Amino acid sequence: MKTQIASLAANPEKEMETLYSQFDRPGAFFRNSASFKVPDPDPPLTESTRIGLVRGDVAEYKLKIGVGPGEYDFIILTCYVKEKSPWSTDRSKNLIILPGQALTESFYSDMAIYYAQQGYSTYILDRRETNVPADETDFSYMENWTIDRYLSDTYNGIAVSRIHTALLSDEAVEDIEVTAIGHSHGALILTAYNASEYHDLALGSVNRMIPVDIIIKYEPKYSELIRAQAQEFDTISRCIENRTYNGSSMAAMMQIASLALTDPDRESLFQPGLTNRQFFRLMATRTHAFNPYPYTPNYHYWSGDLGGLYYVDEDRLLNLTLTGGAVPYVPKHLDLYMAGLMGNVDGYEIDFSRISSPVLYIGLGGGFSDYGSWWYKKEVGKINDKVTSISWNNQGHGSIAIDYNSQELWALIHSWIKDN
Numbered sequence: 419m420k421t422q423i424a425s426l427a428a429n430p431e432k433e434m435e436t437l438y439s440q441f442d443r444p445g446a447f448f449r450n451s452a453s454f455k456v457p458d459p460d461p462p463l464t465e466s467t468r469i470g471l472v473r474g475d476v477a478e479y480k481l482k483i484g485v486g487p488g489e490y491d492f493i494i495l496t497c498y499v500k501e502k503s504p505w506s507t508d509r510s511k512n513l514i515i516l517p518g519q520a521l522t523e524s525f526y527s528d529m530a531i532y533y534a535q536q537g538y539s540t541y542i543l544d545r546r547e548t549n550v551p552a553d554e555t556d557f558s559y560m561e562n563w564t565i566d567r568y569l570s571d572t573y574n575g576i577a578v579s580r581i582h583t584a585l586l587s588d589e590a591v592e593d594i595e596v597t598a599i600g601h602s603h604g605a606l607i608l609t610a611y612n613a614s615e616y617h618d619l620a621l622g623s624v625n626r627m628i629p630v631d632i633i634i635k636y637e638p639k640y641s642e643l644i645r646a647q648a649q650e651f652d653t654i655s656r657c658i659e660n661r662t663y664n665g666s667s668m669a670a671m672m673q674i675a676s677l678a679l680t681d682p683d684r685e686s687l688f689q690p691g692l693t694n695r696q697f698f699r700l701m702a703t704r705t706h707a708f709n710p711y712p713y714t715p716n717y718h719y720w721s722g723d724l725g726g727l728y729y730v731d732e733d734r735l736l737n738l739t740l741t742g743g744a745v746p747y748v749p750k751h752l753d754l755y756m757a758g759l760m761g762n763v764d765g766y767e768i769d770f771s772r773i774s775s776p777v778l779y780i781g782l783g784g785g786f787s788d789y790g791s792w793w794y795k796k797e798v799g800k801i802n803d804k805v806t807s808i809s810w811n812n813q814g815h816g817s818i819a820i821d822y823n824s825q826e827l828w829a830l831i832h833s834w835i836k837d838n
Contacts, residue, residue: 464578468504476534477501483578485571488559490549493571495579496523496542498534499586510587512596513538513835514579516572516604518816519752520668522548524743526601526819532828538597539583543575548745552669560663563749565610572611577621595625597835601818605629606756613772626838627775628831629794630818631782633713633760634768637792643714648761650711654754665753669746672739674698679736696724698736703727703814713760718784720814720821729813729821738820770797776804776838778831785815806834 469478479497486492495514499507513533515526523530523542533540545568550557576596584591600608609629616622636644674688678698686697703722706712720735722728727735738744758766770793779794781787791807799805810817810827818824 466582471501472498473531474535475500476531477504479582481578481582483574485546485574490546490559492549493546493575494523494544494548495575495582496527496530496544497539497579497582498527498530499539500534500537501586505586506588507539507586509534509537509539510583510589510594511538512541512579512583512594514541514543514576514596514598516543516598516600516608517545518602518604520547520745520748521601522743522745524738524741529819529824529828532825533832536832539579539586541575541579541582543572543579545571547748550745550747552746554747557664557747558661560749560751561658561661563663564751565607565755568607568752569611569614569616572607573616573619573622576624577619580621592620596623597626597628598624599628599630599831600632601630602632602815603752603756605632606634606752606759609634609773610755610768612775613769617772624775626778626835627773628778628780628834629790630780631785631787631790631815633786633790634793635762635797636760636789637796640789643789644760644762646711646761647713647757648763651754651757651761651763653711654750654757658750658754663750664747665750666747668744668748671701672744672746674701675736675739679733679740692724695732699724699727699732705815711757713786714789716784717786718814719816721784721812721817729811729817729823731820731822735820771801773798774802777802777806778834778838779805779807780818780827780831781807781809782815782817783810783812785817804838 465482467480469480472478476498479499481495481497482492483495484492500509501507515530517523517526523544526542530540530542546563576598580594580596581591583589583594598608600606608627609632611617612624612627617624675698677684677686677694682695683693686692686694689697689700692700699722701708702720703718705719706715706717709717720727720730726732755766757763759768777794777798779791781790788809794805795807808830813821818827
């Protein structure tokens, strides 16, 4: 019997390998193995480790996927799944989460566990920048961390997650459907991915896509915002030309968070008249005021005021930011790509005609909100009659993951998945 397995090499045009085997289930290849390889002449090594039970019968697995020769050229899948026994589940539905910029699986773990409890093998894909330590000083390797590299990484992550789900559930790999949720930059990558050739490969296809709070293109009437992003594109381009390949805005935010957590009542060095905790709240709730090129007029991470954040536990947010939920450095190429799209820069387009999967766009109030829905509804919707758009409460760009009521949004997504 023949089972076709797509290559995990970086080139999406590489001819698919045909694996001849007497088995038609991937579990026969990988059962009880601590590591496995996709059959291919030069595949990335994937190390799979069962961490153990984390909540009830939900277990955690880690999968490390090599994607290049460099020190930080690997990506990590964290899997949460309801088990029958170790390395075994009767859940063959696959859901993968692509995090926002500078955020890691720790930020989305509650969300992933929720979906595991609903019957999904749920994965969070940590991108390669999450491997870069805080004391790094040489970022020359980020020169090549372009959108094309990230699309390749995404293919590797989706393909390995599909095979891992097949392994655990003892189902045929071609029967595993994948639903992908992308938040912020994760939504940007997911959208570009679905319009790319990677999505055409057997292991790389996405059956449903849920971009959360991103703008691909502004509605033309927002000419000032478009011009601002074109200016942002020029600014980032000059940085890259001058060999500055990393962005460090999260590093600054982490410093502010550290002061807010460890010395909350001391007067802020950055904003005299406010305490360290108040200045953190100001940054979180009036984010647009600190950005020379704000995405939307009222863009902010979380809703609140100087007295506190309204919908999220501040101490938990601060601790999470400082203990692995965020990383200090990201590649400027992703911001360049985003600004190029939003600023209508020549050569920066996503071919909406290639997006045929059911789409649910979610705009988070106070984030990109409904500014992001236009492209999905009016452009993708021209040729795809399976596009839905909803708006979520005015709680800010970060409200998908750890707000007190985030589970209400997760349930809305779950309901849409079941209907599509």
